[in-house]
Amino acid sequence: xxxAGIVTVxxxxxxxxxxxxxxxxxxSIRQGEIFGxxxxxxxxxxxxxxxxxxxxxxxxxxVAINRIDAVKDIKKAQSIMGIVPDESNLxxxxxxxDNLCFCGSLYGMSKAKRENRAKxxxxxxxxxxxxxxxxxxxxxxxxxxxxxxxxxIHEPKILFLDEPTTGIDVESARQIRRLLLELKRGGTTIxxxxxxxxxxxxxxxxxxFIVDGxxxxxxxxxxxxxxxxxxxxxQLAADTDLKPLAEELQIHFDGCIVKTEKNNSATLFSExxxxxxPVLQYLDGKGVAVxxxxxxxxxxxxxxxxxxxxxxxxxxxxxxxGGMVK
Amino acid sequence: xKTGIAFWNIIKKDIKxxxxxxxxxSWGIIFxxxxxxxxxxxxSGVMNIxxxxxxxxxxxxxxxxxGTTSMLAVTITFERKGHSFDRLLLAPIxxxxxxxxxxxxxxLFGIFNAFVPVAFAAFFVDLAGINWGEALxxxxxxxxxxxxxxxxxxxxxxxxxxxxxxxxFFRFPMLFLCGLFLPISSLPVFLRPLSYLLPLTxxxxxxxxxxxxxxxxxxxxxxxxxxxxxAVIFIYCQYNIRKKWIL
Numbered sequence: 413x414x415x416a417g418i419v420t421v422x423x424x425x426x427x428x429x430x431x432x433x434x435x436x437x438x439x440s441i442r443q444g445e446i447f448g449x450x451x452x453x454x455x456x457x458x459x460x461x462x463x464x465x466x467x468x469x470x471x472x473x474x475v476a477i478n479r480i481d482a483v484k485d486i487k488k489a490q491s492i493m494g495i496v497p498d499e500s501n502l503x504x505x506x507x508x509x510d511n512l513c514f515c516g517s518l519y520g521m522s523k524a525k526r527e528n529r530a531k532x533x534x535x536x537x538x539x540x541x542x543x544x545x546x547x548x549x550x551x552x553x554x555x556x557x558x559x560x561x562x563x564x565i566h567e568p569k570i571l572f573l574d575e576p577t578t579g580i581d582v583e584s585a586r587q588i589r590r591l592l593l594e595l596k597r598g599g600t601t602i603x604x605x606x607x608x609x610x611x612x613x614x615x616x617x618x619x620x621f622i623v624d625g626x627x628x629x630x631x632x633x634x635x636x637x638x639x640x641x642x643x644x645x646x647q648l649a650a651d652t653d654l655k656p657l658a659e660e661l662q663i664h665f666d667g668c669i670v671k672t673e674k675n676n677s678a679t680l681f682s683e684x685x686x687x688x689x690p691v692l693q694y695l696d697g698k699g700v701a702v703x704x705x706x707x708x709x710x711x712x713x714x715x716x717x718x719x720x721x722x723x724x725x726x727x728x729x730x731x732x733x734g735g736m737v738k
Numbered sequence: 739x740k741t742g743i744a745f746w747n748i749i750k751k752d753i754k755x756x757x758x759x760x761x762x763x764s765w766g767i768i769f770x771x772x773x774x775x776x777x778x779x780x781x782s783g784v785m786n787i788x789x790x791x792x793x794x795x796x797x798x799x800x801x802x803x804x805g806t807t808s809m810l811a812v813t814i815t816f817e818r819k820g821h822s823f824d825r826l827l828l829a830p831i832x833x834x835x836x837x838x839x840x841x842x843x844x845x846l847f848g849i850f851n852a853f854v855p856v857a858f859a860a861f862f863v864d865l866a867g868i869n870w871g872e873a874l875x876x877x878x879x880x881x882x883x884x885x886x887x888x889x890x891x892x893x894x895x896x897x898x899x900x901x902x903x904x905x906x907f908f909r910f911p912m913l914f915l916c917g918l919f920l921p922i923s924s925l926p927v928f929l930r931p932l933s934y935l936l937p938l939t940x941x942x943x944x945x946x947x948x949x950x951x952x953x954x955x956x957x958x959x960x961x962x963x964x965x966x967x968x969a970v971i972f973i974y975c976q977y978n979i980r981k982k983w984i985l
Contacts, residue, residue: 465828491830501821505755517747518829520740562825 418443418570418601419464424473426459426625433459435625436473441570441603441618446596448616449605450716456625457605458498461574464603465495478569491519494568494600498575500559504548508539508558511547512565519566526565533561537587553584560588570601577611589615613712621720629719637710640718646680646691649704654678657698664694679708744831745839752843756813766847770801770854777919790859795945796918797855798873799938802880805851807909810844810888811901818983819898827983833976841885848881849874872948879964880941886971887937893978917942922954937967 417440426434434456441447451457462468464475466486475482482489502511509530516526534543537557542550550558556576564571573592577585592602592615606612612619613633620630629636648654654661658670658678665686672678680686688705695702756762777793817823826836859865887908895901914920915929916938922930933939940960947953953960 467824467827487830487832490828493828495828497821497824499821501825503751503755503822504820506751514747514751515825518744518826518831520743520830522743 417441418478419447419603420474420476421460421464422474422476424460424463424475425471426456426463426468427471432625434463437622437625437627438473439620439627439630441601443601444596444599445617446592446602446604446615448612448619449603449622450607450609450612450619451605451622452607452720455622457607457622458574459625460622461572461603461605465493465572466490492569494563494566494571496560496563496571496573496576498578500547500555502547502555502559502562505546507544507546508534508550509543511558512562515562516565521566529565529567530561533565536591537561553580556580557584557587560591564595564600568600570603571595573602573604575606576604577606577608585611609711609713609716619712621716623720629715633712636712636715636719640710640715643681643683644685645682645708646686646688647677647704647706647708648680648691648695648702649675649677650695651701651703652676654700657695657700660698661691661694665691741831741835744829745835748826748836748839749842749846752813752840753846756809757843757847762809762847766805766851767854769804770797770851771858773797773800774855774858791863791865792950793919794855794859794949795942798852798877798945798949799880799916799942800913800918801851801854802848802877802941803884803909803912803938806844806848806881806884807888807891807905808902809847810840810885811891811895811905812898813844814840814889814892815895815898815901818892818896823983833979837889837972837976837979841882841889844885844888845878845881848884849877852877852881868949873945876941876944876948879961879968880938880945883937883941883964883967883971886968886975889975890971890978893975893982912936912938915939917946917954937964940964 419441421440422438424434424437425432437456437460439447449457449460459468463470464477464482466482466489470483477489478492480489480492503514506514509527512530512533513523513526516529517523521529531540531543534540537560539554539558539561542554547555547558556579560573560576563573576588576592580588589611592604596602596615604612604616616633618630618632619636621628629639631639653672653674653676654670655672658672661670661678661680662668665680665682667682667684668686669681670678671681680691686707688707692702692705774790774793774797777797778789814823817826826840827833829836831839856865888905891901891904891908895904912918915925915933916922916936917933918938922933922939925933940955940963943953943955944957944960947957
C-alpha cells in the first residue's frame, strides 16, 4: 500500500489485556481524499480512530499526521485535526452558537473570527434559527450536524469522523455527505469510519475493510469491485416464460450463460460486456415483449460480503440496530 | 496566545455553565451562612455574636472545602459522562493547561464561598486589623488543594453520585481532623498524625494566625507543605487522567 500520505498508520495495534482490538494495521491517507474505514460493529474502527486522534494509546505501531508523530506529540497533531466522534460531545446547557464559539476558542481562534465562522456554519447547516436554542433541545439530526460544525469550525486540514450518519434522518445524512464532498473539494483530507457501505461507496475515494481488528482489503471502489467481479450480468423481465429461449440466447450470444426464473425473468452472464440493444432486438424478433432490462453491477456490499465472509443479513441487522432510514 | 484563548474560555465556560447557576450560588451563600449560624448557637442555644471572629478561620476553610471539592468532582464527572470532557482532551492544549483551567473556575468559586462568612461577620464585629491580602492568599492555597482533592475524586468516579459519595467520605472527617472547629490538640493522640497528613490543617492554621493570631505552626512551613501537597496531587491527577481517560 502507498505509504506517502498526509496520514500514515504503520503496524498499529491495540490490546486490552488478552483482547486484541486492533491487530497490526497499516494504511496511508492521501492529501485531499476521503478515506473510508468500513467494518461491522466491534471490528476495531473506533479504537483505530481513537488511537489516531489521541483518545487511546497504541500498544504498538505509529501514527504520523502531516509528518508529526501523533503518538509522541499528539497535541501538535491535534491542532490540524477536526474530530467528530460517534456520540455528540457538545454542552447540553449551551446554545448552538456558544457551543461552536467555545470549540473555536479551544483552537485559539479570536473572538471575532470564531463568531463569524460560527454564524456561517449555522447557516450552512440550516441551524441559524436553532443557534440560540440549548443543545439539549436539538433533534438527533441537528445534534449531529452541530457536532460536525464544531469539528470543522477551525478549518482543519484533516477531518476525522466516526460514524457520521448513524441514526439520523435521510435529509440530514444527505446534507452531511454533500458537506463532506464540499470539504474535500476545498482540500480537506477526510477519514471516515462507518458501517454503512452505501455511504462509503458514494463519497469515499479509497476504502479499507476492517474485520476483527485487521484490515482485510483496501483500495478504490473500482479496485475493490474488480477484485470480486468476474464478468457482467443482465437481468430481463418479459411478458412470457423465457425458458424455451434460453438455449437459443446462449448460442446467439457467444459465451453467454442464461439462467431463467419462474416469473418470466432471466439473467444473462458473460465474461465480456453485453450490450442491451442486440438482446432486446433479438427477443423482439422472437415476439417477446421485454418490460425491464438492466445491467447488474456488483455493489460494494457484495465486495464486502465476499471479502470478509460476513453475511448480508448481519449487515442488515446492524443497519436496523443503527436505526437509519435510507 | 492560542493556549491562553483556550484556557480563558474553559474557565469562562465553567463559570457560566456551572458556578453562577442559581442552585450553586444559593449553595455558595446558604451553606456557609447556615454553618456560621449553627456554630454561633451551638453550645448554649443562644447566639453569641462576639464569638464570630474566632470562628472565621474554621468557617472560611470549611466553606472553601465544601465549595470546591464537590463542584469540581461533580462537574468533571458530569462532563466525562456526557463525553464533553473528551472535547477538551482532544483540543491542542496541554493536559497541564487543561487541568489548571478546570481547577481555576472551582478555585474562584471556593474563594467566593470563603468570604461569605466574612461578609456576614462584618455586619456584627470589627474586622479591622486583619491582613486581608494574606488571608486571600491562604484562602487561595486552601482552594487549590481542596480543588485538587475534588479532581482526585473525579478521576476515581464514573458516576456523579459516586463523586458525591467520595467527596463526602473525605470532607466530613476533615471537618473534625483539620482543626476547623476543634483544636488538633484536643483530638485523640492516635488521630493527630492523620490531621497532619491533610493539607487543610495547614491552611486552617495559617488562617487562624492571620485572623485571630492563634497559629500553631510556622507559616513558612505551612506554605511549603501546602505547595508540596499541590504539586504531588497535581502530578498524581495528571498521571491518573492519562492512565484512566486516555485508554
